[in-house]
Amino acid sequence: MVEYQLLRAHSLEEVLEILTEKKKVQILAGGTDLMVDLHQQDPKFENIDYLLDITDVAELKGIKLGPEEGEIGALTTHAELLSSPEIKEKLPFIGAAASSIGSTQIRNRATIGGNLVNAAACADSFSPLIALGAELVLRNKGGARRVLLEDFVEWPNQTVLKDNEVLEKIVFKMPQGEYHSSYQKIGRRNAVSISRLSLTLLAEVENEAIKNIQVVSGAATPAPVPFREVNKYLTAKTFAEIDPAEAGEIAADEMVGITGERWSTPYKRPALSKLVERAVKDLLEEAGYNG
């Protein structure tokens, strides 16, 4: 069994103090990843001396969506995200991703910050936040730095977060004007891994045309990335010019370009193509365009 001393922080200042003074400290939030890893004696956590419970730190909680900018505290749970009327109204794809995670019991404890820092290849919070161009505020005793979420993960389960830093919040610009979104997911975390795929589509539209669009993969690629070719294909097109099936094909080609041909490709390629097609159709429908 991994032996550790549990410490509880009650303010952000206390968190930063402890992270500066003590070595071999592992932050504990909802525990839905970490408690599992500790139980399974994951060698990654063999050497920790302290667990630092941050669940009582009020400064790390809450959702604030302004007209221009928004932020989500790292300790916000998936249950809070999916039941927030503000999220439902303004950023429904974030609520949809949150509601797809785990079970009621998991969502009640699991936090968005834990999901990002744990950085599993199939973690569901990445694609909606990357679509928003979100940045993470990483803080240590000396101050804070901002890292683009796309640049946060080095490889699965490894991020650029330093030992003395805590993820404080996620910040992003709010989409402007008329915008539509779609979150798509197939397969469950525990099902055979080839059946896991998810994606977010977020588009700003004007005069029946796409002004800006982000289509971001979830578990289709080793790290979640924007599908640049699909985004290029869709940007500045009028609704009439868009062929959803073609967008799907472009995305599927792009995925195979990133991952290479693998044993799972014959399944994933058509599945992703259909998901993108469906997301684009949803977008057109939501925008009130019926061909």
Added chain:
Amino acid sequence: MAKLDVEITVNGARHKLEVGSQERLLDTLREQLKMTGTKEGCSVGECGACTVIVDDQAVNSCLVLTAQVDGSEIITVEGLESKSGLHPLQKAFIEKQAIQCGFCTPGMLMSALALLNTNPTPTKEEIKTALEGNLCRCTGYQQIIDAVEMAAEEWGV
């Protein structure tokens, strides 16, 4: 290693306890408080047998350290029965034959109670969502869903 002082309320009774750093809420309930109604199945958040209610929310007690819930109100399956008899949920589970081996039942009851406490008139979909983190190897779930629907009807009035 230093013990931690915590105070928790379980089924209405206050307990001042000393807990170890590694002690999960599940361990405290079963080993310190001798409330063995809460079950340990998978120990990793998958099966829901360990579900209890912490401050009105269903949680997996195998994934929570007791010191993390210092000051909280906890409800376990032992909290259901009262002087006036079995809780409507318990009666409905019996009536609808929603129990076979019974290992999943305490967790199922807690997930159902957490749901009905916040949403006394759930739809079938809402019941399914509330129970999706509770596995049952015996019943096939339909009887359990029927029981929760029945309890909602009887209890709601």
